[in-house]
Amino acid sequence: MKKLIVIAIIVASFVTLSFSFYYMLTIYQSDLGITSAAEPMANEHAQRIVIISQEQGSFMMNEIQKGAREAAEEHQIKIDFWGVYRSNLEGLIKQIDIAIASKASGIIVEGVDHPDFDLMVKKATEKGIPVITINSDAPNSLRKSYIGSDHYQEGIIMGEYIATQLKGKGVVGVIKNLSSPSTDELRLKGLNEVFSKYGGIKLVFATDDEEMSQPKMQANDILNHYPDVSAFIGLSTDSGESIVQAAHSRSRAKNYPIFIFDDSPQTVMLIKNGQIQAGLSQHYEEMGIMSVNLMKRWLDATQLPLENSYFTPISVVTSSGEEEKALENHSK
Incomplete structure (x- = not known):
């Protein structure tokens, strides 16, 4: 025992x-x-990228997320999607601050050309967190690169198409996106450059008032002040239906050609129905793929520095279902 x-x-x-x-x-x-x-x-040191949007839940952001998720899976890195549901600078900056506090490896965010945004990018940079802007830029910030459409070239391409369709003459009402003034300015710069070659095309705008934020309100205001308006351009995405409603409510007999810087399913349906003349495809999914690929290269130090900008293709979309004109990828 x-x-x-x-x-x-x-x-x-x-x-x-x-x-x-x-x-x-x-x-x-x-x-x-x-x-x-x-x-x-446990993957406590695994790379983690946070993508932050000004328009969470929109067609644009869903497409960007689709591409980003595909690239993240290929690289086997973690990716989070954050954002605000309405363009809101304060909310966007708060989201970036949270991403910094959570020690994200990298941040991909829709840029805002504003000093407060620049300061937040500087804070991330000082913490060793690279920031890449996507879809809209903040060129004065310390962001590592911009991935998305060249909005100035968007204006050029759409302007050439519109001038051809209007045969070089007409009063064109412009519907602005008050939440993205810098993007609008670049598109308008391109449009004006093209239309300056045509003495018969005149651009008109709604009353400069914060209350005129909704596309339908802007369209009605233009129709009130410019009864000879003959066409509309929607700079803001998803503004097509509102412009169609405003134009249709004024005159069912008069057909206003409408051109939109957008190719959401809703806009494409309006194009197919003949209610919108043309839209603009910006290839958002490709933006998502490219942004994650480039962030990965930065994090792995395989490409330092990145190019200042990487532009994705731009295409005019018409009822024929064909993209009539495209600008291929380029960087600068």
Whole structure:
């Protein structure tokens, strides 16, 4: 009996010593950053990218997320999608601040050309977190690169198409996107450059009032002040239906050609129905793929520095279902 007790004590002591040795070895390996091949350490140091949107839930952002998710899976990195549901600078900046606090590896965000946004990008940069802007830029910030459409070239391409369709003459009402003034300015710059070649085309705008934020209100205001308006251009995405409603409510007999810088399913349906003349495809999914690929290159230090901008294709979409004119990828 005593012999069995002694054996049990010896076995118990051996097991205890074995576990102690194992835990000591584990702690030692952890301190050195070594992980076991059989039992890999939790991915606490895995790369994690946060994509932050000004228009969470929109067609544009859903397409960007689709492309980004595809690229993230290919690179086996974690990706989170955050954002605000209405363009809101304060909310967007708060989201970036949270991403910084959560120690994201990199941040991809819709840029806002505003000093407060620039300061937040600077904060991220000082923390060693690279920021890439997507779809809309903040050129004065410390962002590493911009991925998206060249909005100035959008204006050029759409302007040439509109001038051809209107045969070089007409009063064209412009519906602005008050939440993205910098994008509008670039598109208008392109449009004006083209229309300056045609003395017969005149651009008109709604009353400069914050209350005129809705596309339908702007369209009605233009119709009130410019009864000779002959066409509309919607600079803001998803403004097509509102412009169609405003134009139709005024005159069912008069057909106003409407051109939109958008290719959401809703806009494409209106184009197919003949209610909108043409839209603009910006290839959002490709933006998502490219942004994650470039962020990965930065994080892995395989491409430093990045180019200042990487532009995705631009295409005019018509009822024929064909993209009539495209601008291929380029960087500058």
